[in-house]
Amino acid sequence: MRHPVPRLVSTELSPAGDGTLRSDADAWTLLLALARRRRRPGLPDRTAAFRLRDDDELEEVHDADPSAARWDPGSGWSVPGEHAAPARAMLDLYLPLCGARPGSPVVIAHLGQSIDGRIATHSGDSRFVTGEANRRHLHRLRALCDAVIVGAGTVAADDPQLTTRHVPGDDPVRVVLDPNCRVGAAAGVLNDRRAPTLRAGEAARLGDARRGAGAAEVIGAPCDRGTLDLRALLAALHARGLHALFVEGGGVTVSQFLAAGLLDTLQIAIAPVIIGSGRPGLQLPAVPSMRDCLRPPGRLFRMGEDVLWSFDLRSPPDGADAAASPDLERIS
């Protein structure tokens, strides 16, 4: 569903005639166009250049326009050129999602946590751990992805809408992992029809999953002692043409995707708040020493009062740390 949200306000003239992106609003318009284009069939199986037309759609250009967006069937989109800092930060953070395609899906997960690693209070209240800029970031991730995935615990606690109402962009398909059918039949996400919704349950018990699923469609995956086979679930989503997938929480769900090695990118937003006890973020099997801990390469972005670590789980560790990027890129 598309919401009647105005385009982001740009404080500068845009777009520049030379293809330069002058603001985050310019960058967002281009990113949405790139994401729309990858969803349509017919992207060339060769490198190609595209420019943004006045109607915000892409047009292939054959002359060597140095600022045109480049499509490479092997590596996805790139946007060369000198762009204003806010636009470059947006491209750095979001462009990888725009290249998801059959055979090269992208799975990204995000958690917003306190500095002591909690994503909600003991009672399950998580409104709001992080600030407005990070919440806008979540809506942008939803808009660029084909589906957003949440665990039953999140729906039981929050019944989130999982739409893109704070940014321009289309709503993703919503997927609720609910093998024990514990999400109540009255849950808004199963019934509001704001976006296509899937309730994921055990393949051997689809009849149970259909009961109380409301307007949601039921999708099955093999289940071992209560744990859904997430790899099989992802394959079923890809078969439906859903190639950019956003795992939005909560901690149990993101931890399971991480432990199964299914994430390409893990984002942790850290807010300057101390919760002290409550729902934990990541929980992984114990490791004996610090040497055994995951230390993936990451980039740091500033979002209002929060900072966001974006970890690349497909690259080998390279010791990247905050000191390597002293001027944090700012996402507003």
Ligand SMILES: NC(=O)c1ccc[n+]([C@@H]2O[C@H](COP(=O)([O-])OP(=O)(O)OC[C@H]3O[C@@H](n4cnc5c(N)ncnc54)[C@H](OP(=O)(O)O)[C@@H]3O)[C@@H](O)[C@H]2O)c1
């Ligand atoms: N700050 C944030 O970023 C953020 C984001 C989202 C949610 N939250 C908060 O986090 C809390 C919920 O998080 P949570 O960690 O407790 O729960 P959760 O991850 O939302 O849901 C976990 C449940 O989902 C089902 N599930 C997930 N993966 C599964 C798998 N592979 N196989 C089978 N079932 C699977 C299971 O349901 P069953 O138990 O029924 O088997 C599991 O217990 C809420 O308070 C919410 O407000 C915070």
